[in-house]
Amino acid sequence: MSIKKWIGIFIMIFAAATLSAAESLKIAVVDMARIFDDYYKTRIVQSQLEEQQSVYRTHVTAMNEEYNKLQEEYKVLLDAAQNITLKEAERQEKAAEASKKLAEVKQKERDINQYLTEKSRQFKELEDTKRTEITAEILGEVQRRATVDGYDIVLDYSGKTTSSLASVVFFKPNLDITDAVLEELNRGNNAVINQNKKD
Numbered sequence: 133m134s135i136k137k138w139i140g141i142f143i144m145i146f147a148a149a150t151l152s153a154a155e156s157l158k159i160a161v162v163d164m165a166r167i168f169d170d171y172y173k174t175r176i177v178q179s180q181l182e183e184q185q186s187v188y189r190t191h192v193t194a195m196n197e198e199y200n201k202l203q204e205e206y207k208v209l210l211d212a213a214q215n216i217t218l219k220e221a222e223r224q225e226k227a228a229e230a231s232k233k234l235a236e237v238k239q240k241e242r243d244i245n246q247y248l249t250e251k252s253r254q255f256k257e258l259e260d261t262k263r264t265e266i267t268a269e270i271l272g273e274v275q276r277r278a279t280v281d282g283y284d285i286v287l288d289y290s291g292k293t294t295s296s297l298a299s300v301v302f303f304k305p306n307l308d309i310t311d312a313v314l315e316e317l318n319r320g321n322n323a324v325i326n327q328n329k330k331d
Contacts, residue, residue: 160283161303163310165290167270170314172321177262181255188251195247199240206233273313281309 168174209230213223278286286309289300 157284158282159285159287159307160278160281160309161287161289161300161307162274162313163290163308164270164274164288166310167314167317168266170318171266171270172318173269174266177266181259181262184255184258188255192244192248195240195244199237199244202233202237202240206230206237209233270313270317273317274309277309277313277316283309 209226212218213227213230215223215226218226274286277283287300287303289298289303291299293299
């Protein structure tokens, strides 16, 4: 038998073995983005983060009001320091007060920038931590479901490829375990879910 025939037979055997292995795999698909969005804990965390942002915004608004007030006071003092109708001693006094007020204005500006930088960092860290925790819980349930139902592979079809194409081109609806995973994750928490829908 020639080498070409041996190669042909080897390829046929390899292809058959590969096809057999593929047919024996039990595959499921899941929409991880939808699970993340519809998980009751995600909605609780989103509400908490929005409340935290509201606190930050309120504080920044108050700081900006103080900053604007200081600027107005500085302008009044500066105008007085340049008012030729006032005596020289009075103008010098106003100029000294204006200099002090300008220092307050600059300090308040630094305080605002520092607050914004610090709170932005803290918020990002908190958001990342919560996202990691929630994602771990979701993955845990997907893995549990896959183990219980005997799936060998679970594919996430919510993402896109680098060409902006669906990550999973086609699948039969009965392979989708999204609803089953969500039902288990949200078990006993319908009140939270319904409340968030109303909001």
